[in-house]
Amino acid sequence: MREYLVVFGIALGVTYLLASIARQAAYRFGAVARVRDRDVHAIPTPYFGGPAMLGGIVAAYLVATHLPFLSLADDGVFKDARAVVLGGVVICLVGIVDDLYELDALSKFAGQVLAGIIVVAQGVQFVYLPLYGNYIGLDQAQALIFTVLLIVGTANAVNFVDGLDGLAAGMVAIGAVAFFAYAFVLAVENGETRAIAAALLTAALAGACIGILPHNFFPARMFIGDSGSMLIGFVLACSSISLTGQFPATELSEGIGGAEASFLPALLPVILPFTILLVPFVDLALAVVRRTRAGRSPFSPDKMHIHHRLLEIGHSHRRAVLLMYAFAGLVAFGSVVISLFSGWQSIAGFGALAVLTIAAVFLLPKLEEKVWS
Numbered sequence: 001m002r003e004y005l006v007v008f009g010i011a012l013g014v015t016y017l018l019a020s021i022a023r024q025a026a027y028r029f030g031a032v033a034r035v036r037d038r039d040v041h042a043i044p045t046p047y048f049g050g051p052a053m054l055g056g057i058v059a060a061y062l063v064a065t066h067l068p069f070l071s072l073a074d075d076g077v078f079k080d081a082r083a084v085v086l087g088g089v090v091i092c093l094v095g096i097v098d099d100l101y102e103l104d105a106l107s108k109f110a111g112q113v114l115a116g117i118i119v120v121a122q123g124v125q126f127v128y129l130p131l132y133g134n135y136i137g138l139d140q141a142q143a144l145i146f147t148v149l150l151i152v153g154t155a156n157a158v159n160f161v162d163g164l165d166g167l168a169a170g171m172v173a174i175g176a177v178a179f180f181a182y183a184f185v186l187a188v189e190n191g192e193t194r195a196i197a198a199a200l201l202t203a204a205l206a207g208a209c210i211g212i213l214p215h216n217f218f219p220a221r222m223f224i225g226d227s228g229s230m231l232i233g234f235v236l237a238c239s240s241i242s243l244t245g246q247f248p249a250t251e252l253s254e255g256i257g258g259a260e261a262s263f264l265p266a267l268l269p270v271i272l273p274f275t276i277l278l279v280p281f282v283d284l285a286l287a288v289v290r291r292t293r294a295g296r297s298p299f300s301p302d303k304m305h306i307h308h309r310l311l312e313i314g315h316s317h318r319r320a321v322l323l324m325y326a327f328a329g330l331v332a333f334g335s336v337v338i339s340l341f342s343g344w345q346s347i348a349g350f351g352a353l354a355v356l357t358i359a360a361v362f363l364l365p366k367l368e369e370k371v372w373s
Contacts (some may be wrong), residue, residue, distance in 0.1 A: 001194075003067045004180070004203040007060045011207025015056030019215040022048040023222045031099045033223055047099040049169075049216055050227025053208040054092045057235065060204035061085055070195055080197035080245070083122035084238040091115035091155065091234045095227025112155050112230065116148035119238055126150075127245050151237045153281075158233030159226060160284045163305050166217035167321050169224055171279075171328040172232040173209035176202040178332035179236070179272055183243055198243040205235045218317045240272050275335045279306060279327050326357045 026032060026046030033045045061081055064070045070077065094111030097103060103111075119125075125143040129136045138146065162168035180202040187194050209232060215222050224232075283306045310320035330353055338347060 001184070003064070003069050004184075004199055006067060007064050007070075007200060007203045008207040010063045011056040011060035011204040012211040013056075013207075014059040015052050015208045015211030016214060018052040018055045019049060019212055019222060022052040023215065025051075026099075026222065029100060031096075031225070033225075045220055046222045047225030048096070048227065049212050049222055049224030050092050050095050050099075050229075050231050052215075053169075053212055053224065053228055054088060054231055056208040056211055057088065057204045058085060060207060061200075064200055064204075070200065077195050077197045077200060079122070080124050080242040081200055083119050083124045084197075084201055084235060084242070086122070087115040087119040087238065088231055088235055090118055092227045092231045095225060095230045099225040099227055108226070109152070112152045112234075113148055115234060116151040117144070119151070119241075120144050120147050124238055124242050124245065126241060147241055150241065151234060154237035155230045155233035157281050157284055158236075159229040160287065160305070161279070161324075162224065162229040163308065164218070164317060164321050164324075165220035165223075166213050167324055168229045169209040169212050169216055169232065170321065170325050172236055173206050173213075174325060174328045175236055175272075175332045176206035176209065176239075178329075178336050179239060180206065181333075182272070182336045183239075196243070198239045201235055201239040201242065205232060205239065208232070218321065272332070272335060275331050278331050279324060282306075323357070330354060330357050 023046050026048035031047040033047060061078075064081070065078060091112060094103070094108060094115070098108055120143065125147040126138055127143065128138060129146065158168050158172060161171060180199050183196050183198045183202070184194065186192075187196055187199075212224060212228070216224055287305065306324075310323060311317065315323065334353070
C-alpha cells in the first residue's frame, strides 16, 4: 500500500507542477477555449491539462519501476502499464490536435480506436465475459471488439461530461479511488499478489486527476480539454480491462471478512467504468436521442446536458459539480461495497445515501431561495 501511495503522490505532484507550464504553452500555441453560447465560462481559458496529467502518469510509472516491492513483481504488471501509457500518449496527442484545430468527430473517433488497438496488440484485453453466472471465453477478434468498444465508450463519456470546471477530473478521480480499493481488497481477500497493474494505474490516475484540480476547479485557470478528458477515460477503462486478465474469474470468490462474494466481483471489472460514469453515459444516450430526433448530428453540441440542467434549477457552479461528484461516489463506491460485502445492510446503506443525494439535488435550491427571500 505504501508504494501505491508513493505512486499517487508522484502523479499528483508532477501533474500540479506541469500544469503551470502547460497553461503557458497553451497560450503560446493558441489552444484556448473561446467563449461560446453553450459554454459556462465567461473568459477565454487555456487547454492542455491533458499533457500535464499525462506527464504525471508517466512520472508515476517510471518511479514505480524502481520501488522495492513493485519492481520485483511479475513483469506482467509493468507490461500492462507500459501498454496503457503508450496508448495514453496516442490518445492524448489526438486530443492535443483537437484542442488546437478542432478535429471532426470521425477523425477523433479514429484516433480513439487506434489507441485502443495499440493496447490490445500488447495484450491488454478482455479474456472472458461474465454472463448469467458463467464465463464466456473470447477469441482474438471478439476480444478486440469488446475491448475497443469499452475504451472508446468510456473516453467519449468522460469527454461529454467535461462541461463544468473540475467535473470530469473529479469524477474520474473518485472512480479511480473506488476501483483501486476494489482491486486491492479483492487481491488481499483472495490471497493474490498485491502487485496489480490495475492498482498501479488507478493510483497514478487518481493522483493526476487530483493534481490538476487546483488549476481546473471553479473558477478554472485552465481546462483539461479533449486531451485530458479522453486520456483519463482511456486509463480508467484500460485499468478495469487489465484486472480481468490478471485474476482468473473463478478465483474472484472471496468477499470482505470471509463472506462469500456474489457473481458481481467477476462482473465488476467489466461494468465499473460504466457504473462510475453512469450519469455521463445516461447524458450521452439522452444527447444522441435528443439531437437525432431534432434532425441534427448526434455529435453536434448543445446546452442541455445534465450539468447545464443543474445550473438551470438553481444550483451554483461549484454546487453542481459537487453534486455530480456525490453521484459518482455513490455509484462507484456503492458498486464496490455491494460486490464485496454480503448482507442487506450494504444495500440498505446504499439506498439511504441515494435518497439523500437525490433529495439534495431538488431541495437545496428551494431551501436557499427561502433563506434569501
